[in-house]
Amino acid sequence: MAANNNQRRARGMKTIWLAIMLVFMVELFAYTWCRVQCVRMGYEITAETKTYEQQRTIRKNLAIELARLKAPKRIEALGRQLGLAPPATRQIVVME
């Protein structure tokens, strides 16, 4: 009778220990998974940030290129090549 009780208690203890170990294991894996995800996301964010910076640089460079292309000296030279000329005063109509 007493032996049976001892065996039952020992089995109960084992179950509790197993449950505790299981919880710890699950927590360990969950924590590790979270950390890995965090690092992976960090890399992804870094890569996206880099892409964003590159795109922004390209946009800035294009804006500068546009400014260069719109330089009055260049536009005037192109206009003259196309046979255009600044309008004479009598050719200007001022819209109110």
Add this chain to the structure above:
Amino acid sequence: MKPLTNQKKLRLRMTLMGGVFFLCLGTIVGRAVYLQVVFGPSLAAKASDQYEKTIQTSGKRGSIFDRRMREVAVSIETLSLAAYPRKIQDPRSTARAIAPIIKEGPKSVARKLTTKRSFVWIKRQITPKEVQAVKALHLDGLEFVSEHSRYYPNRTLAAQLVGFTGIDGNGLEGIEYRFDAELTGRPQIATVLKDAFGRGFEAQEDTAVNVSGNNVVLAIDGAIQHLAEKALQQAVQSHKAKSGMVVVMDPRTGDLLALAHAPLFNPNAFGDFNRDLRRNRAVMDAFEPGSTMKLFSAAAALESGCCTPHTIFYCENGNYRIGSNTIHDTKKHGWLSIQRIVKYSSNIGAVKIGETIGADTLHATLERFGFGRPTGIDCPGETKGSLGANRKWTTFDVAAVSFGHGISVSAVQLASAVSAIANRGLLMKPRVVLKVTDPRGRTIRAIEPQPVRQTISAQTADAITRMMEMVLTEGGTGVEAALEGYSACGKTGTAQKIGKDGTYTQDRYIASFAGFAPVEDPRLTIVVVVDEPQGNYYGGSVAAPVFREIAQSALGYLNVRPSERAPKMTVSNNTKETG
């Protein structure tokens, strides 16, 4: 002694093992507490060194825009080649490999690579082609450092005004220098996490905008600036002149719409140009204005109340002796009214006006127009010109100043003073910068138009304007400045230059023209100065056509309605100028 039973043995072993484990655990806990309490902060710092790194970045320099928000100066990202000499095994072969790519001597590169310093620049701001070629060599100890360099997309446009920056991005001349504190970006130190390979990861907060410098918006209009530069360049070339400058100002606000110089220079390669070419001469240099000063002598006479535009003076038939000096007119004149003295630009007439009003009145009027003191324009190195103390003036000094000699002014001072006449006597402070904005374009400092003082009465200003109009009519010295479809007025100037021996030369002149248009509602004041034109050197022939070309195009560009009162005149080719 009874032998131990199995159960007791087991219990003893368990107790012993438990004790050992407890001892181990206690040791571990004790050590952990010891490390945490005693070495905690230093170990935490060591650990963070392994998973964190700091990055220092410099904020981008702000841009400079014209009044229509067109980029005049911008910062672009470039790479610079640097080296860590201690990490380079064979500096000489490395130098031989990279020297031809970066177009430098192998010896000078080798010298840099064999230095005892831990870091050395090989070449700053190299081209993308050079970057590719050096990268392809896969050499150890070299690094490409990202930097910002300044770029001027319009190249020569307003270069002397805008100035330029040095290799480290600090302003060296012009607006770049004057507004350096506003334009400079702030340095930023950021901490990022790094992995086992030392690569940084985890995005940083987007702080690039926050550390960028502020932007400066100029009063200059890029299109008018181009018109001014083109017209001036043509005049300087066709008259084989040494140099030239043009100031275009809005007389109502004092806004500098253009500040042109010839010859031009390219700030993207400023090192290739002579230092003199890079100077903002319209602000920094003073010159004897010659006959354009007669406007202010006439203004002094009218304002003093002792003369009217119709008061007549005897012009001595072209020769007038003052002490040992003789003053000449190019054309002989007898009696002339003040308005005709201005129209024909009679030196003797101007001298007679000066003698009539006296040194004090003349000096006080010139001072009120801002001569002899800086205008306060936001450009570095402004000259105040020279206007001597009137108590020291001799009779001849008064005579000389009356027709624009013995006094020196800057082109901006002259434009500002003529603008005061256009503005019915109200002198405005020249405004070259409209506002300073933050990197997102929000205004953080607006510079409003600033009235300085009422120089002369509105009636006197109107009378002077009518005289200036006559200069552009048949027989006047400035007929070549007359516009088609717009009313205009102005005054020519031709001044002899002083030689190295301190006397006036007979072959070196400054031709100038100062005027505004349209007369009824002035929108543009234009001052043209051409230094040492060859052949025909009169202001009416050299500078007046430049005024006409700029004003004609710029008024159309500004959508100014043609004037109903514009004279329908033809320009006479056989007009003789005197001033």
